[in-house]
Amino acid sequence: MINANLASPRQDLIYMLVFSAVILTMPLWLQPFGAAYPGLLQKFMIFGILAIGYNLLFGLTGYLSFGHAAFLGIGSYAAVWSFKLLSMNVIPAIIFGTVMSGLFAVVVGYVCLRRAGIYFAILTLAFAQMAYNLAYSVLTPITNGETGLQLSQQDPRILDRMFGIEATSSLPFPNLFGITSAGFYGFYICAAVMIIVFFIALRIFRSSFGLKLRAIKSNQTRMSYTGYNTRPFLMTTFVISGMYAGLAGSLMAVTDPLAGAERMQWTASGEVVLMTILGGAGTLIGPLLGAGIIKYFENIFSAFNENMLMDAFSFLPDWMAEGVAAFLGLFVGDGWHLTLGLVFMLIVIFLPGGMMEGLQRIWKLIRHGRHKRDHQSKSQQASAEEA
Amino acid sequence: MSKVVLDVSDVDKKFGGLRALSDINLQIEEGTVNAIIGPNGAGKSTLLNVIVGRLPPSRGHVKFNGQELTGKRPYEINQMGVARVFQTPEIFPDLTLLQNAMVPALAKRDGQFNMSILKSLYHEAELREDAEQMLKDLGLIEHKDQLAKSMSRGDKRRLELAMCLVQHPKLVLLDEPTAGMSRHDTNRTIDLLKSIKEQGMTKVIIEHDMHVVFSLADRISVLAQGAIIAQGTPEEVRNDPKVKEAYLGGEQL
């Protein structure tokens, strides 16, 4: 990955093409894994976007934010309001959600980026908690409190009225110029957005801007004595990262038009951190991988129960199967979060570079192993000849 | 007399009741190599920190090419053409050597902030060649794709020097550039510093090693207890009885 900066435009083009192909064919190749249904596919895209955006901040500059859930929530609320006030079309909703969380990120970033390290983490956490608490209390007229913000028949939807789109008797669903954003259509809308934002992230990684961000992570004092005003760099990155989160939040509303405050809870922020670390902070594809894996296993594990485990281990003697099932039962279903916490700890302890580092290590091992084998066979040949 | 690049006039620096610097006057001429020497605790590092704007002086001015440096931020001072080499190498440990050299070059070209994400580094060939040339000059080119943190201490110092020089600064401030280096590396660094002398770059060196000082400096200022007690050519300073007494303790140079 060291020379990733110097990938040629041709290589990048191939990279993007392969990436797009992989994303767009997900409904096909995820079939054997039992993950090819729209709800989960949409989640892969949405949390992938969130993690990619988070990684731009944490992975490149090293600033650990514990407040990204707030941006996610604001994106959702803004998108639902766009559905209510403007139009059921997803485009204004996405734009509105992204811009609103971007504005919020400007305010939060302006304050929080005055401090670094652990102070920054706590400041962002404080802002997220404030947003969460306010969403439940004073801001109920905007957020609809615990019930969550929902669509209703009586919403004005000014733009839709203007263009003469008739209100139907049932509750309307978001759409892209008439194509509903539910099901696989929803997935393809999210996938298109994903490809665009991944491309932007790729450009940032490859540009001098990205290199400067990595330099800030590595040694901020040196940056300042090297002639850089680091604050605007951090600010820009923070806002971009916040907008990615807002975009993800608005896509949540696009695929399921309601917004609740629980999405802003700081455990949700923790989940993003988890995805990024699990996949590999600072790598381009890692966070996406992390998001996918967490959402996939969440889906599988939380659906599991002890009976299914008993079935799976029915080949064992009864008493043994019961024991194994009871033990494993702790980690599935409701115990999914326990598994997640354990895996997360193991990753931080043994593989701080995440899965990408793991893959690299395995790759090296394989190459090394092959190299060694070649070497051995050669020397064997040599000794055979001598004999 | 040629143009004065750095003008330190009547600078005092107090820490609480302690007077770390008193009445410092120092005029550095363009293209010269200036050494500031003095025993430990004489205020050398404080003086350097005042010059680069890290510490505000209690009194007096520091001017660079007629512009006030006092109160400016480190990046502003760097953008004016003042580069600094630290006592303990300040590099980007998680970047490769080539990247380490490219970041300062980019600062020189792009200024203190710009956000161009459209141009890939792949297309920055000219800049990369500059950086590679500088690494070559300092004998680091064969390591250019290695991470800086994996280098030896001496290599790190040379890398930091490369990072300064790649910006082609008007003035370089070097804080003990050979501290912790082997004799071999020290000589190599001296040769290197000599070779860039011809390029008309002004240098201020803080140094303990007399060998380095006398083989490089055109002018030497001697600091003792926060004041300059002698100033002049190496020859003048060497024969100054005050210096012998205060700093060299009568030792023969």
Place this chain on the structure above:
Amino acid sequence: MDAILLQIMNGLDKGGAYALIALGLTLVFGTLGVVNFAHGALFMLGAFVAVTLNKLLSLSVRVKDESVTMFDAYKETPYLELWFGDVGSQVINWSVPLSILIAIPLMLLIGVVMERGLIRHFYRRSHAEQILVTFGLAIVLQEILKLMFGANPIPQSTPDVISGSADLSMIFGIGETISYPWWRLIYLLFSLIVIGLVFSFLHFTTYGMVVRAGMADRETVELLGINIEKRFTIVFGIAAIVAGLAGVMYTPILPPDYHMGMEFLVISFVVVVVGGMGSLPGAVAAGFLLGLLHSFASMTAVKDIFPGIDQIIIYLVAVVILLTRPRGLLGRRGVMES
């Protein structure tokens, strides 16, 4: 007037809990240099020590209810009551204070195991990694408790003798009655005592003085040939005990559930930051200060002027303090700034 007094008292007992948690948190910061996101979990573990003890003591058996004579009725009677009669029921009734005795060795053990098993290996890693691994640990601990005790809060009761309310008017010499639960008064007193004990340990014992010296300048202490790492284990254990005791005693005020650790952790971090990282007096002062502020912000009169202020006051204060006094109220230079 009495409303304000009551708010002050309300703020003080909450402040006591904040102060106790923040004290341990900052002790660990200052000595070990570790940012422990699992510290809230220690508070929660303490609370569940009380829950567990109460459950164990009230283990029951079905016996015939003698008071019902018309038909055969059964009731659950704790073994302790069966065996020891009134003494037994008194023991159950006093289970929360009794938990303190159990919590001290148990929390010490948990703390030592945690430090030896995990935290130790993170001394030299970045703060971000410390935060992440302890965050993971906090999730694991809270999920284990959720599996064991379920998701619902488990109310604990105070001993009957002190279950009522005190009339503060007597103490303050005001005419009107101000009723205030005895237990909260006890909690305030308890937290002051624990804080006092920790400070005297650090100031009046040689062991404590070495620890404080290590906080100020670790390298020098190590140069003196003192094995500071061994002491760090004990310090971590003490922090665990303090957090655990805060949790035990808080159970009658707030029924413990598996979320409480995280909730208090976030606030305690804010407390530590406001007080100044690495400053013990700062943590205590900020704990009480924020408790009071929160209590005042919850007054209807205040809420009418600034709606929602009670929800955000603590975080707002943290933001303001961090921006105006980056080192916190009593923070020292150079702690946790890299």
